[in-house]
Amino acid sequence: MVEKYDVVIIGAGPVGLTLSTCLARWGYRIKHIDNRPEPTPTGRADGIQPRSLDLLRNMGLKRKIMAYEPAKVYEVAFWDPSAKGIHRTGTWASCPKFIDARYPFTTLLHQGMIERVFIEDIEKHGVQIQRPWTITGFQNDGQDSSYPVEVRLAHVDGTATETVRAKYLFSGEGARSFVRDQLGVKIHHLDPIAHVWGVMDGVVRTNFPDIKMKCTIHSDAGSIMVIPRENNMVRLYIQIASSTDPDWNPRKTATTEEVQQHAKDILKPYTISWDRVEWYSVYPIGQGIAERYTLDERVFMGGDACHTHSPKAGQGMNTAFLDAVNLAWKIHHVESGFAPRTLLSTYESERKLIAENLLNFDAKYSKLFSARIPSAGEVAGAASNEPAENEFVKTFKASCEFTSGYGVAYNPNTINWGPEHAAQHPLFLAYEKGTTQRPGRILTPATVTRVVDANVVHLEQEIPLNGSYRMYLFAGSPSKTSTALKDLATHIANPSSFYSIFAHREKDKDTPTDRYHEPHNPHTDFLSLCTVFNAPRSKISIAEMLPEVFARYRDHVYADDVWDQRVPDAKAAAHAKMGLDEESGGVVIVRPDGYVGCVVKLAEGKGTCEALNQYFGVLTGKKLGEERAAL
């Protein structure tokens, strides 16, 4: 008997662990291997961007990350050459105020600690990472239609082997991916320029005033990037060689002492010395992107196996998290019967675009970072005392939304509604025409009061990453929308609606499952539902103001009664931030990964439900609603 798994995951770095964490929680059977004997002991990726922190919180992992007391980067300082060495030309917010972020900072913590947080969670759900094991072969041979992929695994010392079958195989192997090589997927190099980088984590003593800030330092002696770390450490990134150098050698290296001396020269007139070095590594960086993320929608790749780039913008791990979550919910919906297998094609189309944007940004940013900036003496003739903003600073500032993670914008497709979407109904609200919520972008955060317990909560976090679609019913003024709510309730209660078609089915009708205490999915795993009223909490009676269908989500009814500095004049700040009418409300559908799917007007009659049936009809590949019933 060959063991069968839903998913075999190769590699326990950020992308593999995120995928494993999601799918293990949602009940899938997972084989997860890694060729290292233990998790990353030190160093490597360390920057968690604001949007990723939202995601980790949504997974219930943020508190554990924060328990390690990571450094937080709120601002970046720019240092340029001066007559005396270097001087600060300015600072800029890491995640400026124009970005509506809950956590407007980058969290710095070494990858091993982050991995441990995931691994503890995975183990709670019964999955053990099998180490040090590696993949030796695989084949989508279709011999078992349910488990079409055969995967051959071996202990790295060759003493043991195992052959298993899986529904899916996922490679989170990193830049050197066996799976990618076997598939023959090529890496496309966006920028032919290659670099050798040195990176050093350690505890220093210095009179350089910005040692606890993220700094980009250009001096006549070279360039360096400073990043604060947990445990009073500092990371320095130093470029050791570039393919644009006259004596370019991709194998060029440097000792710890050489890099430290280089740093000392760059930081002059300030002094720096090291109490200890925790980690030091030299590695070549090329900018590459895999041509495909999957060939057959059974064997997938993600993370560094698909895209490699410089570490300077702190994007690697963050992109990996989002790759994994994007794939996780799509596998879940296909395997749950909520969506046809074609949904899986959107993984590559959505995530490859983001990787391409990242590489374009990184190419520009890296080139500017490495470029020599004229020293003060050379620009002494300039008219102003304030140095003109150079291209590097301009690029940095322009890219904050992107680097914070909030710039991710998936294109319109079957799941991100747009004017060309197959679902066409007059009640769809287009971006900037009736709503500020743009399909393919993250839901805007909003603070509201939960009705049942008067807790002030973050609406966008109220539904955990449970694999369900999220329906936010902004219900406007109760007196104005009561008929619309009743009508919507009536129509979604129709057995052929998007809401009802995937209702829980009782395995045993005589002893139905008790879901009294189930807050998020009392009716269906397909969808979770929140209702937000434009009314003070004390005036909201769930039993009296909500039809039973919605009242059943009693822990997810909210009062939009918390003032927000971003919309100071709004009476109902959450409605206002969503760009919805404060009186008549609207319905925002959010994908399981937190990105907006579509926005629909809340209207009396059957229209709102019709529009939603149309949107979900495309996603699910089913005829939904009364049309279907009439068939």
Added chain:
Amino acid sequence: MVEKYDVVIIGAGPVGLTLSTCLARWGYRIKHIDNRPEPTPTGRADGIQPRSLDLLRNMGLKRKIMAYEPAKVYEVAFWDPSAKGIHRTGTWASCPKFIDARYPFTTLLHQGMIERVFIEDIEKHGVQIQRPWTITGFQNDGQDSSYPVEVRLAHVDGTATETVRAKYLFSGEGARSFVRDQLGVKIHHLDPIAHVWGVMDGVVRTNFPDIKMKCTIHSDAGSIMVIPRENNMVRLYIQIASSTDPDWNPRKTATTEEVQQHAKDILKPYTISWDRVEWYSVYPIGQGIAERYTLDERVFMGGDACHTHSPKAGQGMNTAFLDAVNLAWKIHHVESGFAPRTLLSTYESERKLIAENLLNFDAKYSKLFSARIPSAGEVAGAASNEPAENEFVKTFKASCEFTSGYGVAYNPNTINWGPEHAAQHPLFLAYEKGTTQRPGRILTPATVTRVVDANVVHLEQEIPLNGSYRMYLFAGSPSKTSTALKDLATHIANPSSFYSIFAHREKDKDTPTDRYHEPHNPHTDFLSLCTVFNAPRSKISIAEMLPEVFARYRDHVYADDVWDQRVPDAKAAAHAKMGLDEESGGVVIVRPDGYVGCVVKLAEGKGTCEALNQYFGVLTGKKLGEERAAL
């Protein structure tokens, strides 16, 4: 050889654990015993008030408390009799907006989980709770002047005994205190009325809409208090008997089923049933206060050993935390040679007053809670549809500051400056005359930007509970105060100043202790220092704007550049909240437990240092400053 300890602590409930946690961290040798074989397994005290959460955060324990996912109470609902049973007459914030609290809610978690958080911390510092052991005798026999107290301990089964000597003995034994009995300290009963209470924790199903709120319910069938708990549980408090009953019997009891039936009758027309009961207990409550907290300032008592009352206002554990912290820093300062032994007398005078206030409140509140409220039928003749606010609700609202923990106000004494204080200098700023900070009350919270890393931080939390006095130098506008800062630096550098007299002494002058990485106490354990400028962060250069004495606290320099809704027109919100001039600033001295000691004007010349020397001269019992140097 008799083992010697700095402190022997009897009882590992909240008061003993808090004391142990503080003193273990500060390096004291502790023997800590408890007569229970294990920590509280379930039930008992569970309410952490807003001020206590500040304290737990200051101890670095808040995150671990929150990891248990406690319930949070933001509002209280009042229910009164109606024609059909009960109806809600109103709700009120648990910690209303007029209280400037970081965490405007009560945190509900059973005592055992809270104890575990403390115990883990204590164990990290090398102290193990010895269980199940009890105290069998003690004597301040003065035979060893350093360790004057002999303490005799025994295993509860009598199989082992131990005699140790200690500098201090502390009883955190709870209401039945062996130590208190042996000392002959009497309990004074403030209110002769006694009660028998039932308390039940469990998971329920109900259509009562406020089951996740704190509720006080008065019905014709009796009164009940509802308190939400972690893990979807609900606690019900039900009075079973009162000494005012005609058939009063202090041994009256009730079964789980009887209490449940009683709750069902009270909650009509709503229904309630129990999925499971986690904990149920019946216990008599009397309101008592110990006449003394210590007789000799060697043997101390705190927590329930000193004050018992009803659990309804959720104050027991919170008062215990504050008893312990109040005593901990005073022992620490006496044992460190920072203060004479007379400081210890302020423990009883400060904490007994708070307990008396608590008992007065509790007596009034309990009486009102137990009183029958006329049912709707009886008041049908009332003119208004809104029921008049009854005495109970009025008392509740008036007491929010007290119950949140922010009402604690220690009277003027040697450590809380006031007009009668021995230190009299024209630069002292009296409460409401130049400052909003009142000695004996908690420092007002303020959000500022840390200069070194641009992190937005909570100023009142920046110095951990390290046993040190806290000096907040509100430095106003840098251009206005540069001379005053220089002058203050010059004078506090005088070896006889409050700042210098307790400077670290090197054990070995040839190899001085390396304090480069010490953020809070680089110069002395007596004091930690924060400087706050009224300037944007980017305009603050620590090296250029601060004399070396202050610059050395480089991790504690802040920009007062964060807008605050409470002082919307202020340019420097933290200065404004402290009631200090935004241009010229001021110095706020805060006791190690977070309560304001005194406020002094920041002036050019020697005056500011003189005033501080005078204040600390009274505390330390030393002549400080130039006067001393002249002796």
